Amino acid sequence: MDIMSDNKIKKIVIAGGGTAGWMTAAALSKVLGCTNYDVHLVESEEIGTIGVGEATIPHIQKFNQILEIDENEFMKKTQATFKLGIEFINWKKIGQSYIHPFGSYGEDINAFPFHQYWLKLKSSGLASSLESYSIATMAARHKKFTRPLNINGSPLSDFGYAFQFDAGRYAQFLRGYAEARGVVRTEGKISSVELCENSGYIKSLSLVGGAVIEGDFFIDCTGIRALLIEGALKTGFEDWSHWLPCNSAVAAPCEKIEEPIPYTRATAHTAGWQWRIPLQHRTGNGHVYASQYMSDDEATGVLLKNLDGAVIADPRVIRFKTGRRVKFWNKNCVAIGLSSGFLEPLESTSIHLIQTAISKLINLFPSRRFMEDGAELYNKNTVFEYERIRDFLILHYKATERTDSDFWNYCRSMEIPEYLREKIKLYVSTGRIYRENEELFSTPSWLAVFEGQGIQAEEYHPAVDSMPLAELAERFKAYEQVINKCIDFMPTHTRYIADNCKAE
Amino acid sequence: MTSHRLVIYGGGVSAWVTAAALTNAYTVDVLKVVLVNPGVNTKEPSIADSGFTSLRRFHASMRISERELMGQTSATFKLGALYKNWSKPGQNFIHGFSNYGSMLDGIDFHQYAVLLHQCGDTTAFDAYSLAAQAAAAKKFGFLNKDLVEQGFNLDYSLHVDLSQYSQLMQTCAVRKHLEVICGQLDHLNLDADGNIKALVLTSGEVVGGDFFFDCSGSDSVLVRQLPGDKFLKWDKELPVNKQIDLVGGAAKSGLCTDLSVCRGGWLKSIPLKDKTLYSLTYNSEYESDDAAMTAAINFAGVELSDAVQPLTIVPGRRERFWVKNCLAIGAAAGNFTELTFSYLHHVQSGVLRFIDLYSAAGVNDFSAQQYNQLTSDEYARVLDYQQLNLLLGAAESSGFWSCTSKIPRTAELQRKLSLFKERGKLAFEEYETWMPGSWVSLLLGNNYWPEKHDVLLNGCNLELVVKRLGQMRMVNSNLAAQLSDEDEILGKYAILK
Known part of the structure; x- marks a missing residue:
């Protein structure tokens, strides 16, 4: 018991407020608790946050659940709206649009993915557009919304949703949450970071005006400036701008x-x-x-x-510069948020990456004696996450027919990472989409972007032929009708907000 | 005032039930009831009956204790019919007596089920029936007053042994004031108008009376001798002509009568406390007697026995049931098939209607006309219901089932189906045996879905509807789980035997 408590980290210091800082503070205060740990957050009101209007992906619901945040309450306080997906306009070519929805297309038939059957029907000229089989897309197109409903077998039970909210208000909301649970906030601008001479660990942060904040463990939420992980620890950065040239x-x-x-x-x-x-x-x-x-x-x-x-x-x-920190956990410091790397918000992944960083950190949370034992696993998993999202983003630039600018000409013809190249090749030649381990974007996401941006499968899975074409066409028609019916009965997005979470 | 004398001819279930009902309704000062028992097997169901809920009302009116009756007739509680593999291969649906869901905002429950179905819902319809949930869990019980006031019900009927039931009716009737004469009919004595004056028996005995009941089974011994009698065959409407009845061991649960399709027709089992009646009804055009016998034996799980032979059945009815001063009751009046059918209901409904219309002042044409009209209507609707069951039996498409779509339907059934298909409304006729809710649950439980929902539901709060329907299902399954085990309750009843 004594050994345990001696070795336990006592003070956690979060450098920087903003979305990353306050999400981290809120989660730590809930899950680790502020009776066992002192959780401090240092932020300066002078420094703005990047978040403007923030869009999220469905995984954020999990975060809210863990924190036991009432969704409607949080939405009211952050001027939030619901999000069923992203509409991409002019990506394949000017004037073209598709939606990458939160949710699947159709339903698996005989344990084979729906899209294999769709590919067959499409080649016979009997299929409707891919989006007619996605309830999230159809609801988005009709400006309708409901939370998923518990109806066996209905598309209404099978889609995801996320939020679009004001990131500033979100940080404020979480600040209230975290402070109520004992997180101590210090106002101040960090002027320097002191390291321990022997271990190279971060010892303390000095603030303008002379205050010094010591800690056992530091979380760098200072955004692109990366004051701790880069400024003090010189961790290094891997540059990906040749694949994602926006800066x-x-x-x-x-x-x-x-x-x-x-x-x-x-x-x-x-x-x-x-x-x-x-x-x-x-x-x-x-x-x-x-x-x-x-x-x-x-x-x-x-x-x-x-x-x-x-x-x-x-x-x-x-x-900004697109890329990632060489290590996300270095010494007694973990970088969460933009300090860990930058991926443009094309697929609304920033908050998600904050969230997974928090959950990995909590899982692998160290002690004073074993400060870096979880670091290797943490870093390995985070690299994987980053790279898979990166490849998915690159697909949006690579798969284009646009020739109207040097920018697009570059993107269209650039070399791409091998993983992405193989994924595209597999889809084109067989219609198959494999999800590697826990990569964030699953089959429907890849399908949406492939098809939306003009990458077409030349074949479909031969097992699909075991169902007679007429029966297949009938099933697809019935499914489309069910979706239309579901859309008819969904309230409008406006109405749903008014009934549930209208900001005061 | 002199007392009228009513004479019943027959020795099977229909005769004894008629005797018990008449002696219960009238004191001997008003009506004297005599039963002439020919002592031969009557052509009518005699093994087991799968009752409707009216059966319990009949017993209550006779002041017969249900508990005693159950002990004496090897009875089990019946919560409904289990359609196994009926409308869809592999699908089981329990058609319970009690209600399915409850009305929301003044709109019938089933309209909400239709709406969700259109949104792709695959929830089994019987998840909304307490009876179905209880039967599936082999649970039974009597709901307390609070629950009933909250709108729950667990309506039930009984499966009874018909020979024991006949005995019980006989005891009841004799205890009242029934006089029983043994003897077979030789001929009728008719008056100039064609009314029966007396039955002359082979022994020479003359049994005179003011009114006569033909309870002689499908031979219709009395009415067929009266002027103008005619039998209307339902060979196209209910195209089956054979039935095999087998008695096997006790079933695992007595709470449902089971129905399933088979190539030649359908299988039905009625579970009693100590045995089960298995019957196979078929059309010999589509299935040979040998093949049917094999199927029936497999179904019942019994040994082949020479004693059992296929029975010939002739679905149909007398054109008139009440002719002159004679009324045909039970099989003597009409023969339905053993498909969702209760012979006891058939008999009791006839006797009770007689009691309703009979004037002690004497028989008049008005009573007869009225009786015949009402009964014709009732039979037509029962026929509709049996036909609907045949139409829904889509799990099999070969053999007998290849012909069911061509069965001629009444205008009323056609209207019912069209209206329901179009917008989920049920056309309810007068003198229906089954209430609208029963028709609706039979249709929906067997996957006959309307094309449109009720327009009243436009703009309803879908989230709320889903929540409330989910609550209904949960309450049903929770309530079902709290009931007693079927075996436990039946065990208590057996002690009284």
């Missing part, structure tokens, strides 16, 4: 001109793309671009020209 973003919210829709929009421009995240009170927008192909002024112009409401704050330019 800048200009963001600005605008007034809402219509009731918020239940999906995020990602519209490709000539040197990048623009996000549109509809919230209850306003719309978040941003233009992600490659500065070597487009100037900041031009990029800002493109953004402003493509807003659907009046701009309500000065556009803000953010610089």
